[in-house]
Amino acid sequence: LAEGLNAAAQRKAIDKLLDGRYDWESFTRKSVVSPFLLKIADEDTSSGEVGRRVDLYFVAYGSLEKFSNDNYLTEQLNIAATNNNEKDDSRVKLLSEAELTKRGLPVPQASNDPRWVAVESTLLDKVQISATTQNMKSQSDSSVVVASLLDTTFARDAEYPNSWRPISTDDAGRRQIGQPQLYAGLGSYIKATRLAEPAGALFIEYPVVFAEPQDWFHGANLLRSKLPIVAQDMVRKFRRNMLKP
Numbered sequence: 001l002a003e004g005l006n007a008a009a010q011r012k013a014i015d016k017l018l019d020g021r022y023d024w025e026s027f028t029r030k031s032v033v034s035p036f037l038l039k040i041a042d043e044d045t046s047s048g049e050v051g052r053r054v055d056l057y058f059v060a061y062g063s064l065e066k067f068s069n070d071n072y073l074t075e076q077l078n079i080a081a082t083n084n085n086e087k088d089d090s091r092v093k094l095l096s097e098a099e100l101t102k103r104g105l106p107v108p109q110a111s112n113d114p115r116w117v118a119v120e121s122t123l124l125d126k127v128q129i130s131a132t133t134q135n136m137k138s139q140s141d142s143s144v145v146v147a148s149l150l151d152t153t154f155a156r157d158a159e160y161p162n163s164w165r166p167i168s169t170d171d172a173g174r175r176q177i178g179q180p181q182l183y184a185g186l187g188s189y190i191k192a193t194r195l196a197e198p199a200g201a202l203f204i205e206y207p208v209v210f211a212e213p214q215d216w217f218h219g220a221n222l223l224r225s226k227l228p229i230v231a232q233d234m235v236r237k238f239r240r241n242m243l244k245p
Helices: 007-018 064-068 070-082 097-102 222-243
Strands: 037-044 049-061 091-094 115-123 127-139 143-150 163-169 175-177 186-194 201-213
Touching (some): 037 222, 064 186
Antiparallel strands (some): 037 049, 091 115, 115 127, 143 186, 163 175
16 A cells, blocks of 8 residues: 555555455454455476465454564464464564674664564464565564565575474374475565555555465365465454454
């Protein structure tokens, strides 16, 4: 959503995105269970991986200042990493100054400087993913954007490697986690824009692009059937947290 739009222009842009799927009143309703828009695209490649793009859009109510708080954003990353998984293996960690210095990376001196975040999450209880991203936050009077990109510096890092492990179940029903394999290919941003109308509403954009190795789901496109449930859970948790004092 472009900066500096008035209420009519904001509504026109969002209505175009919704393309008749939801009406304005339903999409912007102040409710935890209001609808959200999820788009999933993929493109097969010759490298044995599939390129995925997931775009999530919804409206939440709350303070833009709260959204811009570093601790709050870390909490939202943790919600996203959980994947609505009963076996919660998620971990989100902002790397410390000592950890950055050890790796020859710059130590942030201001809130807009790069931050490095290590995330461990489980995707659909099939794959355990470890990823360390470089993150940049920028903000204006009406919006906050946090962009993330997988940092290849951590490809084979001893503590925070960019890797994935297959998850399986043995004959006795025990969960088995396989050997780590190198992972590359992940980028996203999350943007919150204050809407002129309705009062207190924030328009949230969350596009993610990533590489999906064939061995993750052995050619099955589980995301199209499972991701809407995961997204619904994440959006509802996000909305509840924004409404907390």
